[in-house]
Amino acid sequence: MRLSIPVSAFVAAIVGFGGTLAIVIAAATAVGATQLQTASWVTALCLAIAIESAWLSWRTRMPVIAAWSTPGVALIAASSGFSMGEAVGAFLITGFLLTLTALFRPLTVLISRIPASIASGMLAGIVVIFAMEAARTIPLDPWLIVPLIAAFFVLRLINPAISVLAVLIGGGAAAMLTGRVGALPAPELSTLSLIWPEFSIGAAIGLALPLYLVTMASQNLSGLAVLRASGYEPDPAPLIGVTGFFSLLSAPLGASTTNLAAISAAICTGPDVHPDPSERWKTGPFYALAYLVLASFGASLVAIFAVLPQSLIVLAAGLALLGPLTNALSIALQKDEDRMAATVTFAVTASGLVLLGIGSAFWGLVAGMIVLGLDRLANRL
Secondary structure, eight states, X not given: OOTHHHHHHHHHHHXXXXXXXXXXXXXXXXXXXXXXXXXXXXXXXXXXXXXXXXXXXXXXXXXXXXXXXXXXXXXXXXXXXXXXXXXXXXXXXXXXXXXXXXXXXXXXXXXXXXXXXXXXXXXXXXXXXHHHHHXXXXXXXXXXXXXXXXXXXXXXXXXXXXXXXXXXXXXHHHHHHTTOSOOOOOOOOXXXXXXXXXXXXXXXXXXXXXXXXXXXXXXXXXXXXXXXXXXXXXXXXXXXXXXXXXXXXXXXXXXXXXXXXXXXXXHHHSTTTOSSGXXXXXXXHHHHHHHHHHHHTHHHHHHHHHHSOHHHXXXXXXXXXXXXXXXXHHHHTSSGGGHHHHHHHHHHHHTTOOBTTBOHHHHHHHHHHHHHHHHHXXXXX
16 A cells, blocks of 8 residues: 555644634634533544444445534534534534435435525625634734734745645744743543534525535535546435534534535545545544544643733634635636626625614525626517
8 A cells, every 4th residue: 555545634634623623713702612612522423433434435346535614613603603412412413404415315405506606605604704803913922923813825826735834833932932822721521512503594595504505515526526537426415415424423423514625535545645536435443533532632732722912813713714715716717707796795795784683694695695696688689
């Protein structure tokens, strides 16, 4: 077996986990999760990702890589007015919808028919908030933040995959050396907490439905595209069904949605991993092993994040989402005939509008689809 197989798997796990953990922490904070609940959230996510990746890769003999939904946790972090119990209820609904999608194939077709411009406009509206918040950290602690921003943009010219991770590690070290960090917590093994779900119309429509849509449109469809670009022909239903089912199982432990990976998968599916495509599936079990290790120490990692300066966490989250923001904006504005609708979707989503207890991601989608429908009707007349 080539050394490149485990190396690629571990790099993908570290980049996927370390590069976006700050966004998960922000999501947990937004719904009022305690540190214990946040640790359970991270641990349950890692366990679900490990099981999904190992099982699907072995079963399909393809490098099927799972991940948490980065746009999804960004959506949760950008929301307001929801409790942890309501979030868990929304996660259960989302897991059910994902599982149903696999069982009822017309749902997959229906989601895939949402124009890419509208879906990308919604995603851009969600993540742009984090980019703006990252910029706002500069006056709070310029001597820490400005060098980190400079380091990020230099490192991304060399290796974009490690740039955010380097900011987190370097920023954490600088914060400790300059006395900005309190006493580090003692290492401890992770524990899982059962969280009782609460169901509400506002959380179902304002959180669960947008989470489902953004997971399908921005993650699962992209993950399938990465596999196809590497020469594989996956059947979407089993892959979406397994990740949806484990999202359903892990939700009562606080975990948000898991799904097919895109960026992490790209690291594990190319010819650099192995020249023979039939051998690349072995990255899945090694990737799963890495996430089992991360699951074991999830509580300690969350505790470390809790003592780091908040400005560093906000900065890391914003920088991690610059790539998805750039990609989403380019897709949203690609077609001339869809630009107005995509812009309306972006503006309404980014506004933070809450109407009838329902968040802005849903209203952005609705507004964009209405404008798109009117534009297309006018073109036919």
